[in-house]
Amino acid sequence: MSLRYALIALLTGRPMTGYEVSKRFGASVGHVWHAPDSQIYPELRRLESEGLLTGEDVPWGTKARTKTRYAVTAAGEAAFREWMNSPASPHHSRDPAYLRAAYLDWADPMKARQYLLSQKQFHTERLVVLEATRAMLADRTHPVLAARLESIDEAEHERIIAFRTYAYDGMIARERADLKWVEDGLRLLAAND
Amino acid sequence: MSLRYALIALLTGRPMTGYEVSKRFGASVGHVWHAPDSQIYPELRRLESEGLLTGEDVPWGTKARTKTRYAVTAAGEAAFREWMNSPASPHHSRDPAYLRAAYLDWADPMKARQYLLSQKQFHTERLVVLEATRAMLADRTHPVLAARLESIDEAEHERIIAFRTYAYDGMIARERADLKWVEDGLRLLAAND
DNA sequence: CCAGTCATGTAAGATGTTACATGATTCC
DNA sequence: GGAATCATGTAACATCTTACATGACTGG
Structure with missing residues (x-):
């Protein structure tokens, strides 16, 4: 929906x-x-x-x-x-990463490490893109935002930008948390094997 | 799958x-x-x-x-x-919370605040449950984990518990990040209206 | 003239949601 | 006797994934 x-x-x-x-x-x-x-x-x-x-x-x-x-x-x-x-329905997150993490004892330690490394790369890359996009929103060089602002009273620009960047702040914070978590996972694996 | x-x-x-x-x-x-x-x-x-x-x-x-x-x-x-x-396929997160957050300028400020408050409550409650469950895993009182450990060599217990709690650490960290983000959102709303 | 981008899908199948449906058993 | 729990789904629909498909246009 x-x-x-x-x-x-x-x-x-x-x-x-x-x-x-x-x-x-x-x-x-x-x-x-x-x-x-x-x-x-x-x-x-x-x-x-x-x-x-x-x-x-x-x-x-x-x-x-x-x-x-x-x-x-x-x-x-x-x-x-x-x-x-409208009120938001509670969102059930369904992230296979947690399922895998919980049962990492079932995986080959080598494969587990490879998996976490690929996760690390994924989150690292995503973080870069998110931060770049957030910067484009903040300095108004983001093309779709710029087009939007043109049709809107200037007094509202700051407010709109604040919400757009706010959403990215949330995604960035989550990526950082996930990245740290993956790094903890790699340390945990290293300590165990 | x-x-x-x-x-x-x-x-x-x-x-x-x-x-x-x-x-x-x-x-x-x-x-x-x-x-x-x-x-x-x-x-x-x-x-x-x-x-x-x-x-x-x-x-x-x-x-x-x-x-x-x-x-x-x-x-x-x-x-x-x-x-x-098996290698994990990249996971596309699809969280409506970010979509809403990005376009909060379209919502009635009252409703936006209500929405964020409900999000805050949701994350707060979930955090309590996650922490309680993590504690039960760590002290081995979690029933399914306890049953599992009985059929397994004791030398492996620590390792298994470490991965189970590790998964919860990730979910807890994410909830904390989300909660902080929601609180930032409430402050942002308050500053704008 | 050829690779890359622009343009627009269909079709089949897997997965997930929502609502409904039923009846036995246990415990107080 | 009645409420809560145990037990097990079906049906309809919405959503999402994966694979396939086609052809015009643009720039070098």
Whole structure:
């Protein structure tokens, strides 16, 4: 259910084609919510059919080819606002990392170490990307944020930026906690073998 | 795909009926991996049909009623070990909390505050439960862990407990980070309104 | 002219959620 | 006798993953 709101949220920044949306989901939005193309295109169509987005055919290339540029409608903004104001259902996290960690005694120590090292690399890389994105939000060089700010009263800019960076602060804090945890795991393995 | 390994992992502690498994998923295992009854019972049957578990009918009550007690087979242990040794696919976290946080400017400030307060309560309560469970693992009063240890050479006990508590340390650290983040959010809201 | 990007999906299957459904047993 | 617990699901639907599929356009 969150995918649709992630899509609307993104498109409040500025209108985009499905392809652009899909690229964004591989980058900044993807940090917050991941989805593959095969979910994005159909969901955009569904949102359009429900009147939360408009799909405008714009010419592309030399021939009579077109691409669809989606924009949020007033109804879409209202639906998003309503979702934002609705109470959140408790979120069950289901992270296989904890399951593996708890039963690491069942793994070959070599493989366990390899696993933790790959986790370490994953978190390290993700941390770099998150921090870079947060910096782009803070200094307003983030393209979608910049587009969004243009359509908004300047008095509100600071507030919007504060919330966007706040979300990244949470993700960054979590990554740091996870990274430290993985490093503890490597020490634990080393101590045991 | 992880549900089945969570089930096998739990049952390596000791044999259980579907009902006991389901209760455990509402408690300690549930911290690591959540699943409702409607997933648990069919999956246990599937695992039995694949030979990873055995289902033994044991009498229950006075009449000819029976319940099924599941136990891990050698094949089940092998499959679990194999999974533990396989490289982990990158895990895409999809936490609606970050999506909401990033767009908190769209919410009514009152509702945003209520939302964050409910998040705070959720994390606080979860933290208490996680710490209590971790303590029970550390002092070996956790029933499933205790049962598991009985069937295992004492030289290995420390190692097993270390990994079980290590998993909880990760979840606890994450909860603490999330809690701090939520509190920052409340301060941010207060500063803005 | 060829590689990379832009553009848009379908289809099948796995997984997870929500709601509903039923009855025995045990303990007070 | 009644409430809580034990026991076990089905059914419908939503969501997500994985694999496959196609072709035009752009820049070097």
